[in-house]
Amino acid sequence: MNKTLLSIVVATSLTLTGQAHAGAHVEVYADFPITVKNYTGSKTHSEAYTGQIARHTLHNSVKKLVSKGASLEQTKAYFNGKETGRVIVDPVSKDEFAVLQTHVDKISTGKNLSGKAYKGLISGMPGGLTGAELLDLMLEKAAATEKGFDPLTGYDYTQLISKFTMGAVFYNQAVDNYLDEKLAADVNPNSKAYKEGKAYTGKEHVWDEAFGYFGAPAHTMKLTAAQVYGIAKQKADSFAKADYNNDGEVSLVTEMAFAHAYYAASFDKGGKTKYLHTIVQAFLDGRNLISSANGEALTDAQRSKLMSYAQVIKTQWQRLIAEAVFKYAGSVYGDIEKLEAAIEANGNAVKLYRNYAKHWGELKGFALALESGGVNLGETGVKLNRLIGYSPVLLGNTQVAALVDGEFVQSSSVSLSEYRVQMIKLQKLMIDDFEVEARNKNVTANLAQLVDSLGEAMAAEND
Amino acid sequence: MDWLFEFIQSWFSELMGLVSQGSKRIFFGYMLSATLIAVVWLMWQRQLNCLAAFRWLFQGKIWWSSSSQSDYTIMLLNQPIMLLLSPILLSKLALATTLFYALNDWVSRPLWFSDIPVFWVSVIFTSCLFVVDDASRYYLHRLMHRWPVLWAFHRVHHTAESLTPFTVLRTHPMEGLLFGLRSVLVQGFLISVFVFVFADRVTLLSLLGANVFNAVLNLLGSNLRHSPVPISYGKVIEGWLISPAQHQIHHSQARQHWDKNFGAFIALWDRLGNTLEYGSNSQELTYGLLGQKPKEHQLVTLYWQPFTSSWRYFWRSKGKLISTNNKTHVTSESQ
Numbered sequence: 001m002n003k004t005l006l007s008i009v010v011a012t013s014l015t016l017t018g019q020a021h022a023g024a025h026v027e028v029y030a031d032f033p034i035t036v037k038n039y040t041g042s043k044t045h046s047e048a049y050t051g052q053i054a055r056h057t058l059h060n061s062v063k064k065l066v067s068k069g070a071s072l073e074q075t076k077a078y079f080n081g082k083e084t085g086r087v088i089v090d091p092v093s094k095d096e097f098a099v100l101q102t103h104v105d106k107i108s109t110g111k112n113l114s115g116k117a118y119k120g121l122i123s124g125m126p127g128g129l130t131g132a133e134l135l136d137l138m139l140e141k142a143a144a145t146e147k148g149f150d151p152l153t154g155y156d157y158t159q160l161i162s163k164f165t166m167g168a169v170f171y172n173q174a175v176d177n178y179l180d181e182k183l184a185a186d187v188n189p190n191s192k193a194y195k196e197g198k199a200y201t202g203k204e205h206v207w208d209e210a211f212g213y214f215g216a217p218a219h220t221m222k223l224t225a226a227q228v229y230g231i232a233k234q235k236a237d238s239f240a241k242a243d244y245n246n247d248g249e250v251s252l253v254t255e256m257a258f259a260h261a262y263y264a265a266s267f268d269k270g271g272k273t274k275y276l277h278t279i280v281q282a283f284l285d286g287r288n289l290i291s292s293a294n295g296e297a298l299t300d301a302q303r304s305k306l307m308s309y310a311q312v313i314k315t316q317w318q319r320l321i322a323e324a325v326f327k328y329a330g331s332v333y334g335d336i337e338k339l340e341a342a343i344e345a346n347g348n349a350v351k352l353y354r355n356y357a358k359h360w361g362e363l364k365g366f367a368l369a370l371e372s373g374g375v376n377l378g379e380t381g382v383k384l385n386r387l388i389g390y391s392p393v394l395l396g397n398t399q400v401a402a403l404v405d406g407e408f409v410q411s412s413s414v415s416l417s418e419y420r421v422q423m424i425k426l427q428k429l430m431i432d433d434f435e436v437e438a439r440n441k442n443v444t445a446n447l448a449q450l451v452d453s454l455g456e457a458m459a460a461e462n463d
Numbered sequence: 464m465d466w467l468f469e470f471i472q473s474w475f476s477e478l479m480g481l482v483s484q485g486s487k488r489i490f491f492g493y494m495l496s497a498t499l500i501a502v503v504w505l506m507w508q509r510q511l512n513c514l515a516a517f518r519w520l521f522q523g524k525i526w527w528s529s530s531s532q533s534d535y536t537i538m539l540l541n542q543p544i545m546l547l548l549s550p551i552l553l554s555k556l557a558l559a560t561t562l563f564y565a566l567n568d569w570v571s572r573p574l575w576f577s578d579i580p581v582f583w584v585s586v587i588f589t590s591c592l593f594v595v596d597d598a599s600r601y602y603l604h605r606l607m608h609r610w611p612v613l614w615a616f617h618r619v620h621h622t623a624e625s626l627t628p629f630t631v632l633r634t635h636p637m638e639g640l641l642f643g644l645r646s647v648l649v650q651g652f653l654i655s656v657f658v659f660v661f662a663d664r665v666t667l668l669s670l671l672g673a674n675v676f677n678a679v680l681n682l683l684g685s686n687l688r689h690s691p692v693p694i695s696y697g698k699v700i701e702g703w704l705i706s707p708a709q710h711q712i713h714h715s716q717a718r719q720h721w722d723k724n725f726g727a728f729i730a731l732w733d734r735l736g737n738t739l740e741y742g743s744n745s746q747e748l749t750y751g752l753l754g755q756k757p758k759e760h761q762l763v764t765l766y767w768q769p770f771t772s773s774w775r776y777f778w779r780s781k782g783k784l785i786s787t788n789n790k791t792h793v794t795s796e797s798q
Contacts, residue, residue, distance in 0.1 A: 450658070
């Protein structure tokens with residue numbers, strides 16, 4: 001075969017391969033074909049991630065219960081329990097935003113959060129606890145407070161538990177388990193059903209579970225970031241966009257936005273980033289690739305490609321959590337400014353202190369989440385923990401320093417003003433080490449605005 | 464070829480920006496106001512009728528002289544050169560951000576300013592920016608005259624023998640770089656200090672997209688500094704604000720006018736530096752440098768000669784920046 005003929009054949013086959021791939025491309029995370037050999041069941045599609053969505057509803061419910069001042073028994077029923085009959089506390093139907101499922105069992109049975117919480121050490125809080133132990137401790141402490149807030153330590157448990165659960169369960173399970181060791185060739189192979197009689201292969205299900213933990217609607221690629229944000233907020237004008245199958249109700253399994261997908265949308269709607277669509281596209285590309293293997297074991301080349309999609313997801317997911325750290329560092333900075341001004345003017349600081357604690361809880365929860373990704377953050381992690389500390393700096397310049405006999409103990413700390421400066425350094429750390437780009441609540445944003453308002457420096461004008 | 468197309472597009476856009484943006488001196492609004500002021504002044508002071516005032520103002524021997532023609536050429540050529548040079552300039556935002564971080568590291572933020580209302584914070588910021596920016600212009604301009612290595616570049620501006628508003632753009636790109644650096648340092652420093660002290664309560668009071676003080680003074684006819692119209696404000700005002708007549712003195716060939724009136728807007732710096740000279744409505748001056756030859760308006764001389772002259776000064780002085788107080792305004796050849 002001469003060179004010209006060879007190049008024509010190669011070009012033609014590449015084109016056809018491209019067309020075949022494009023033809024198989026799916027924009028919605030749904031209706032993937034069943035590729036398990038000799039499947040005899042009644043299912044018509046292979047994707048399945050109801051267990052992950054059930055956990056999203058458990059997380060939302062725990063958050064709501066803690067904020068309402070529920071008892072430890074009530075919160076544990078959702079966090080640790082697996083009993084049937086649990087009502088979904090959040091999200092629930094609202095005016096002009098009807099939700100299909102009202103009970104966790106309607107989505108998946110026998111699920112809890114504690115069983116999937118990160119078992120590694122969390123160094124961002126005192127006591128040498130694992131992620132799971134820390135969440136248990138927080139639930140106990142929260143139950144002893146009024147509506148989840150402890151003014152003595154400045155801990156807003158509603159936020160701490162929520163944001164850290166998102167990290168220690170959803171993020172950790174996805175990036176440190178399903179998109180990591182479970183992508184190995186000999187684990188959950190694609191040539192076998194995930195379990196006997198199931199409609200999906202090992203690799204298909206592993207990938208689906210990771211997608212489920214991200215919390216994006218299946219039809220995300222047909223939506224804008226602002227629309228996904230509106231769906232998570234259950235805004236009436238977002239209902240039509242959420243109800244993709246037009247059945248008049250939003251399915252929490254396929255049509256709702258949860259957890260990090262909601263945060264990705266919240267950053268992306270600013271227009272500077274595309275976390276949501278980049279991550280969902282990588283999930284779709286990976287799932288299409290697995291489906292295209294048609295129930296055979298993935299070749300080295302296919303698995304390598306799949307790992308590259310997984311890497312995109314991991315990098316973007318970590319960065320969007322860093323964006324949240326950046327944002328709440330800015331909020332805490334602003335809260336301290338207001339507190340300082342109120343103290344200087346002998347004003348009322350109660351509400352300001354509450355806001356400060358709330359934002360700090362969100363900041364700390366996301367910072368702890370970064371520790372849960374199965375990646376050693378090294379010096380970055382040390383800086384992160386030192387800058388934030390174990391608690392917000394309190395008005396008497398004290399901060400939680402240790403956990404002794406199950407009690408948080410305080411000692412003297414940097415001043416409130418110095419702590420505010422640490423928030424600037426924290427934002428800089430997120431820029432330098434995680435390359436965050438959305439930069440919501442940027443403390444130095446005013447510098448950029450002023451530079452813009454003054455225009456370019458270069459002007460060949462002469463007097 | 465895409466890059467070439469984009470480059471030409473940027474060039475054209477920069478040129479359009481010169482007349483469409485209020486931050487530029489030859490913005491059409493400032494040109495229009497300067498024309499109106501000049502016509503009214505000519506009718507009042509020189510007893511000309513409106514038409515005659517226009518004719519006098521736009522006489523061809525000024526606007527189409529070889530000096531003015533080289534102004535226009537420099538204006539066209541400097542835009543792409545500055546486009547290419549601007550990336551090497553220190554970023555104003557980078558400097559402001561670095562200083563802001565450093566201030567937070569070194570200094571405890573004063574809290575007693577937090578009571579000042581937002582409007583007054585903006586007034587203070589805008590005023591400080593105007594004053595410090597103007598002072599730094601005075602100082603750099605003075606250095607451009609006093610240090611031979613810098614004068615070699617600045618003399619390009621002073622070889623203008625007829626003054627029109629476009630003469631403001633008769634600047635060697637190296638001088639543009641130096642003034643750009645000055646702007647970065649001054650504005651970067653002030654922005655970082657103000658944001659450090661006042662946080663997000665700082666805004667620039669602007670008019671037509673420029674500092675309100677600059678915009679108002681430009682509307683009041685700063686383009687007449689480079690024009691044949693010798694408007695003097697009288698001694699009292701000229702002790703505070705530089706009038707068109709005063710700046711025209713700065714361009715005068717006469718020995719007694721050398722190294723006078725370096726100021727841009729504020730005359731106080733000239734008073735403090737003993738370089739102030741008052742203007743007169745009836746002054747008649749010859750512009751340019753003593754012994755100037757026609758080749759001064761050729762492109763090679765305008766763009767290349769400053770480098771060779773500067774190097775020669777530098778070599779002769781063994782690297783020392785010798786002051787040439789009151790020795791400029793003659794051609795470089797005779798220095």
